[in-house]
Amino acid sequence: MATELAKVTINGKLFEVPKGARLIDVCREKGFDIPSFCYYADLALQASCRMCLVRIEKMPKLQTSCTITVTDGMVVTTQSEEIEKAQRGMTEFLLANHPLDCPVCDRGGECELQEMTFDWGGLEERFTEQKNYYAERYLSPMVANDPQRCILCKRCTRVCDEWMGEEAIEAGGRGSHTVIGTYLGWLDCSQCGNCIEVCPTGTLLDATYRHQTRPWELAQNISTCNYCSDGCQMSIGSRAGEVRRVVARDRYVNGINGEFLCVKGRFGHPFINHEDRIRTPMIRYKKGGKLIPATWDEAIRHVATRLDEIAEQHGRDAIGVVGSPRLTNESLYVLRRFATELVGTNNYTTTDLHSLQSFFEHLGAPLATHRDIRYAKTIVLIGGDPSELQPLTGKQIRQAVRNGGAQLVLVNSVPIRLREQTALFVHVNPGTEEAVLLALADPANDSLAADKAGVDAQQLAAARQMIKATDGDVVVMFDAALSADAQVVAAQLATVFGGEGRRLLLHPLPLFNNSVGAHDMGLMDRHLSPYQMLDMAGDTIRAMYVAGSFLPEHLEQGSDGLAKLDFLVVQELFENATTAAADVVLPAASYAEVDGTFTNNSGLVQRVRQAIPPLHQSKADWMIVDQLAQELGLDFGYQLSPSAVFRDIAKNVAAYSGMTYPALKDESKPVQARYAAGAAGADSTAALRSRVEALAGNGEKITVTPDVGEELFRLGMLTEKVPQFRLLASGNPRPETTAVSPLYQITVTREQANGHG
Amino acid sequence: MRIEAIGCEPLQLRRVHLENSRSIDVYRRNGGYEALKKVLDGMSPDDVINEVKKSALRGRGGAGFPTGMKWSFVPKDSPKPKYVVCNADESEPGTFKDRYLMERDPHMLLEGMLIAAYALNAKTNYIYTRGEYRYLIDIMDVALEEARAAGLLGNNILGSNFSCEIYTHTGAGAYICGEETALLSSLEGLRGHPRMKPPFPAVSGLYACPTVVNNVETLTAVPDIIKMGGEAYQKLGTEKSGGTKLWSVSGHVNQPGVYELPMGYDDMEKFIMEDCGGILGGKQLKAVIPGGSSVYIMRADQIIGKDVRMDYEGLVAAGSSVGSGGFIVMDETVDVFESTKNLTEFYKHESCGWCTPCREGTDWLVKVFKRIDNGGGRPEDAQLMLDLCDNIEGKSFCPLGDAAAWPIQSAIKRFPEDFKKRLATDNTDGHGPDRSP
Amino acid sequence: MSSQLVKIGPLSQPVSLGVEPATFSADVEAEIDRHLAKYPVMRSAILPLMFIVQRERGYLDPPGVLYLANRMQLRVTDIWEVATFYSMLHTKPIGKYHIQVCKTLSCKIMGATKVTEHCSQKLGIGVGETTPDGRFTLSEVECLGSCGTAPMMQINFDYHENLTPEKIDQVLDALP
Numbered sequence A: 001m002a003t004e005l006a007k008v009t010i011n012g013k014l015f016e017v018p019k020g021a022r023l024i025d026v027c028r029e030k031g032f033d034i035p036s037f038c039y040y041a042d043l044a045l046q047a048s049c050r051m052c053l054v055r056i057e058k059m060p061k062l063q064t065s066c067t068i069t070v071t072d073g074m075v076v077t078t079q080s081e082e083i084e085k086a087q088r089g090m091t092e093f094l095l096a097n098h099p100l101d102c103p104v105c106d107r108g109g110e111c112e113l114q115e116m117t118f119d120w121g122g123l124e125e126r127f128t129e130q131k132n133y134y135a136e137r138y139l140s141p142m143v144a145n146d147p148q149r150c151i152l153c154k155r156c157t158r159v160c161d162e163w164m165g166e167e168a169i170e171a172g173g174r175g176s177h178t179v180i181g182t183y184l185g186w187l188d189c190s191q192c193g194n195c196i197e198v199c200p201t202g203t204l205l206d207a208t209y210r211h212q213t214r215p216w217e218l219a220q221n222i223s224t225c226n227y228c229s230d231g232c233q234m235s236i237g238s239r240a241g242e243v244r245r246v247v248a249r250d251r252y253v254n255g256i257n258g259e260f261l262c263v264k265g266r267f268g269h270p271f272i273n274h275e276d277r278i279r280t281p282m283i284r285y286k287k288g289g290k291l292i293p294a295t296w297d298e299a300i301r302h303v304a305t306r307l308d309e310i311a312e313q314h315g316r317d318a319i320g321v322v323g324s325p326r327l328t329n330e331s332l333y334v335l336r337r338f339a340t341e342l343v344g345t346n347n348y349t350t351t352d353l354h355s356l357q358s359f360f361e362h363l364g365a366p367l368a369t370h371r372d373i374r375y376a377k378t379i380v381l382i383g384g385d386p387s388e389l390q391p392l393t394g395k396q397i398r399q400a401v402r403n404g405g406a407q408l409v410l411v412n413s414v415p416i417r418l419r420e421q422t423a424l425f426v427h428v429n430p431g432t433e434e435a436v437l438l439a440l441a442d443p444a445n446d447s448l449a450a451d452k453a454g455v456d457a458q459q460l461a462a463a464r465q466m467i468k469a470t471d472g473d474v475v476v477m478f479d480a481a482l483s484a485d486a487q488v489v490a491a492q493l494a495t496v497f498g499g500e501g502r503r504l505l506l507h508p509l510p511l512f513n514n515s516v517g518a519h520d521m522g523l524m525d526r527h528l529s530p531y532q533m534l535d536m537a538g539d540t541i542r543a544m545y546v547a548g549s550f551l552p553e554h555l556e557q558g559s560d561g562l563a564k565l566d567f568l569v570v571q572e573l574f575e576n577a578t579t580a581a582a583d584v585v586l587p588a589a590s591y592a593e594v595d596g597t598f599t600n601n602s603g604l605v606q607r608v609r610q611a612i613p614p615l616h617q618s619k620a621d622w623m624i625v626d627q628l629a630q631e632l633g634l635d636f637g638y639q640l641s642p643s644a645v646f647r648d649i650a651k652n653v654a655a656y657s658g659m660t661y662p663a664l665k666d667e668s669k670p671v672q673a674r675y676a677a678g679a680a681g682a683d684s685t686a687a688l689r690s691r692v693e694a695l696a697g698n699g700e701k702i703t704v705t706p707d708v709g710e711e712l713f714r715l716g717m718l719t720e721k722v723p724q725f726r727l728l729a730s731g732n733p734r735p736e737t738t739a740v741s742p743l744y745q746i747t748v749t750r751e752q753a754n755g756h757g
Numbered sequence B: 001m002r003i004e005a006i007g008c009e010p011l012q013l014r015r016v017h018l019e020n021s022r023s024i025d026v027y028r029r030n031g032g033y034e035a036l037k038k039v040l041d042g043m044s045p046d047d048v049i050n051e052v053k054k055s056a057l058r059g060r061g062g063a064g065f066p067t068g069m070k071w072s073f074v075p076k077d078s079p080k081p082k083y084v085v086c087n088a089d090e091s092e093p094g095t096f097k098d099r100y101l102m103e104r105d106p107h108m109l110l111e112g113m114l115i116a117a118y119a120l121n122a123k124t125n126y127i128y129t130r131g132e133y134r135y136l137i138d139i140m141d142v143a144l145e146e147a148r149a150a151g152l153l154g155n156n157i158l159g160s161n162f163s164c165e166i167y168t169h170t171g172a173g174a175y176i177c178g179e180e181t182a183l184l185s186s187l188e189g190l191r192g193h194p195r196m197k198p199p200f201p202a203v204s205g206l207y208a209c210p211t212v213v214n215n216v217e218t219l220t221a222v223p224d225i226i227k228m229g230g231e232a233y234q235k236l237g238t239e240k241s242g243g244t245k246l247w248s249v250s251g252h253v254n255q256p257g258v259y260e261l262p263m264g265y266d267d268m269e270k271f272i273m274e275d276c277g278g279i280l281g282g283k284q285l286k287a288v289i290p291g292g293s294s295v296y297i298m299r300a301d302q303i304i305g306k307d308v309r310m311d312y313e314g315l316v317a318a319g320s321s322v323g324s325g326g327f328i329v330m331d332e333t334v335d336v337f338e339s340t341k342n343l344t345e346f347y348k349h350e351s352c353g354w355c356t357p358c359r360e361g362t363d364w365l366v367k368v369f370k371r372i373d374n375g376g377g378r379p380e381d382a383q384l385m386l387d388l389c390d391n392i393e394g395k396s397f398c399p400l401g402d403a404a405a406w407p408i409q410s411a412i413k414r415f416p417e418d419f420k421k422r423l424a425t426d427n428t429d430g431h432g433p434d435r436s437p
Numbered sequence C: 001m002s003s004q005l006v007k008i009g010p011l012s013q014p015v016s017l018g019v020e021p022a023t024f025s026a027d028v029e030a031e032i033d034r035h036l037a038k039y040p041v042m043r044s045a046i047l048p049l050m051f052i053v054q055r056e057r058g059y060l061d062p063p064g065v066l067y068l069a070n071r072m073q074l075r076v077t078d079i080w081e082v083a084t085f086y087s088m089l090h091t092k093p094i095g096k097y098h099i100q101v102c103k104t105l106s107c108k109i110m111g112a113t114k115v116t117e118h119c120s121q122k123l124g125i126g127v128g129e130t131t132p133d134g135r136f137t138l139s140e141v142e143c144l145g146s147c148g149t150a151p152m153m154q155i156n157f158d159y160h161e162n163l164t165p166e167k168i169d170q171v172l173d174a175l176p
């Protein structure tokens, strides 16, 4: 629909802008700078800092441009004696009780208060009284707090509430005694640190970065997070070959996540430079023996000869190739070429927990981007817990509901935290989410579904009604754990719900940063699960080449196949259960040390950029495979250039055709993979129906909402290297004292952290 | 303490001296609930609003906004529930009239609220009383029970098809909660921060529903307006502001108290010197703050022999305003620097902290006052304080900021001598401003 | 319109207090229900409920705060942010008798300072302090609306006006 235009005059110039646009945005867009602190796009209006004052004709006194929406014929002045005096006055007020300790403030150089004062403040300092004093303190292992520096813009409390739905940090006290803080002074939240990010001053600080470097000494590299499938854009701050911090500050990076990051993205980086990183290639010359450091040439030659022998003896299918969904598309693609073209095996897969192969094979609607989610009108969430597993998605849902008036239909056996935002909560028996999906696809199944899921059939009808009545976007999200049959049905929902003025968009919720890429690169097209691989191991499969490792879940459930293998090669960052069984271990480079791409859960192909050189002797996974291929006599011709690999991908992976690194350069204009529309199965619901009929469909309803951090704080191979995460995993115990001196910071030794475990 | 009507028949104060004046029987025996009856027997909501418009009743809470007009802003067609909220937060220094109205004549307030609720079709209504007035809340609760027992509250009031509930609500110590939007935040269980206007409460107030917030005295005026008719009521006062007004008189007078005067009572000097019994101990009048602390302070010579008319226009002409009618009289012994310091400390304490200029400005001003008080005054301080006030006035989020600035601005301008004598010495001894606390 | 078939537990609290929520007698619970019944939104009852918890427990202690949060389906930080905004709510222990002397203009010029000094001397504590036996806390407060009967003080919820040293002594000595 065409937006109505309004004529506004700003400082004598006439502009036509959309009616109802926010004046402060309009002015800035038209090049008239306006200072502000409390105004933050897409957060509730505050209008408390009073920096953004402008003069509007026919209105009494100065007006805050952050609260004014433009109307036709509005005449605005943004620069005048009167306005400049007001702005000087406000900065002067804000500085009055603000300690001028900028030299020892981690925000120095990145501080909006510094900038505002420089641009709009007065020159003389008239405040000669004693400043109000508050002691510096820690609010959590991640968050340090210097209340004295606070200007009470309340961005922090608003993101904590509106983005995270946690309300962990609030304003207490009154008047000039107002302090941002938390009841009893310890922050026991999900530790996302977004309060730190949006703070315009040095009031809330990254406790893990305190007094490490001055911000301007850091090299800033824009990259993609290597944890969950949301693919947040971040700026990796490194110095002297060491990653010091990760931020999403809009002065450095402007991606799908704005300034949002979760605890893992923001604080999960210290594994990169961790002392335990595997430093050199290592060979175990005889089973049960020790891993002995070797040169790259020795190691590669050793692997090549052994693989040759085994292929000779047992045939090509006796060699299994496995790639981790954490690797870049480039690495996974080269690995697959290695498997199919060089080894020529049919036994390859990825060590993900779930596969989206069936979903993509039947995909019948576009994937929803996170922006789509924010502006969706109806959101259906089947299973999963985004606030813990895909936090950006969780935040977008919350904002869609709270700021965008969307309605959330929650289908889950667990009353996850998002239930606080639900318009309709279909609270099903454990493990029966699929039954509801079946009913959504076809009303004929209502009674069956209602019976199995233990819900009221009217709820199912109500859910369908809400979707059908939607004018705008409907986003259906589902946990990647859903069965293949269920995924097929979900993929086809558009045929049921698409309609006039209504777009149905799909949003799968896989677990890893490149789960989707692993599918795109074809590593799942054999429908082989890691479990099946492990079962074949030592039996039909004699040797395995693993880039990354199997997950504990796999090794617990699967037979101890690894031990039975004749030969196991593992590329890894750290020694773990998989390398323990390996005959050759090759040091791989982390995402911060390589160039490449990840594909997120909306199919956005985003760049990974090298922030620091590979540590020790490690190499990018694909380069290792490439080197091995050459040893075995096949040259892919990439000549150590990741962009060459990506050009190859763009040529051979239909969904990526036409993409190049330059085209992916701007993280603010992400490029979405173009997936082919898959064909509907004859009766796509039939298979699912029989599954649902087979469901036990009874059992206790789960009524406890999982604690914040239930999943986020669960230690993985990477986060367990981060002391702060060990503290969180052990219940974030409150230390005896939270006081700090400016030059001292919490350091948690592994022992201490374990002590709490 | 005197409670008296002067220059007019007691209207609001008609019953205050009767024995047991707060009981429903006494109230009914003395004309109580007749107005409600008249309304329910055949006045339409619009009729009521029109009478109130004709009465030229202006809000008694301080802003003086025409009440009838405020009521007419409530969208009739809105499907949302509507609310009438009585503002009994009375915290403006020098103001205590609402307290005696509720203490002595609670049913007059209930009748006024019922009529307002009828006019605005409000089914649920609240009386927001400041927490310190706990004993008044108890009185109102008793009155509510009496009214309910008498069929004046609840379903089908007096057999009509009008049903309505009134509840008491307690504040917990915050002057800002007298500001109507802050009051609504507080009533919703939030911190008492003011809200943006627009939207105005009449459109989106309590729980985002159309809401009218009225002061106690405003609502207690309604029954008489209905009984005597809008015009008659208006004629008691002036053309622009009708009826009578309560003045809370405190400070250095022989007869402090609550006085009911017709709007436009002719002479403030006479009021002080005769009606209030003159200055305590025969001392000289020095200053008057006529409308609660949030208005300009007046010099004696702005009053003596000036025939200051006591209504909105009259007081503005004389260089102040009616505000909440909190009339603070100060004799020659008072040091206006100290009285202004005292009020500034009040505003600092009560600033809600939401917006920069009020939060930081009042804090800074108090620090300057304290420094001067400790002998650290500097010649430039008067100018500094005026400039800080200027940076607060008109820039703050809600009017409290302005209210904090006005007393200082007027005091420095009108009583320069009380400031000058403290700023005389330049104690910067050539080493730049003294930075010690 | 969230239609849930089973009752879901209380909100996840962002701060673990390590205490159990307070419990109250049936009468108090009934009183609390009466207040909750006044409003379409539970949170509106937060101030009345806080006064009740304060009355029952002396001040808003952690168990009381947790009780309030659970009772109104709020988070403890919601309770904290409100409790610390209003001057009549206490998150720290306070004397059995809270003596609040009005210090604002009208009372000031009518001798409020003398009242404070007299109490202070009599009780041997300064403003903002509590007697060792926990009986009295002395505070100076802003205008309490008895400017016409100045000077005055409020003890807990009772007004004492037109104060003279003698009257103050009577009042304090008469306290049980």
Ligand SMILES: Cc1cc2nc3c(=O)[nH]c(=O)nc-3n(C[C@H](O)[C@H](O)[C@H](O)COP(=O)(O)O)c2cc1C
Residues within 6 Å of the ligand: B058, B059, B060, B061, B062, B063, B064, B065, B067, B087, B088, B089, B090, B091, B092, B175, B176, B177, B178, B179, B180, B181, B213, B214, B215, B216, B218, B219, B398, B399, B400, B403
């Ligand atoms: C800082 C501030 C404090 C106020 N305090 C009170 C008050 O204590 N009682 C009151 O009735 N109105 C008070 N008001 C005025 C209210 O905002 C509002 O105008 C009034 O209650 C409307 O009722 P009325 O039209 O009947 O006067 C205050 C306003 C401000 C800005």
Ligand code: SF4
Residues within 6 Å of the ligand: B176, B194, B350, B351, B352, B353, B354, B355, B356, B358, B359, B396, B397, B398, B399, B400, B401, B402
């Ligand atoms: S002026 Fe600002 S800080 Fe002061 S009370 Fe109003 S909103 Fe609060």
Ligand code: FES
Residues within 6 Å of the ligand: A035, A036, A037, A038, A039, A046, A047, A048, A049, A050, A051, A052, A053, A064, A065, A066, A067
């Ligand atoms: S940005 Fe407008 S008031 Fe703060």
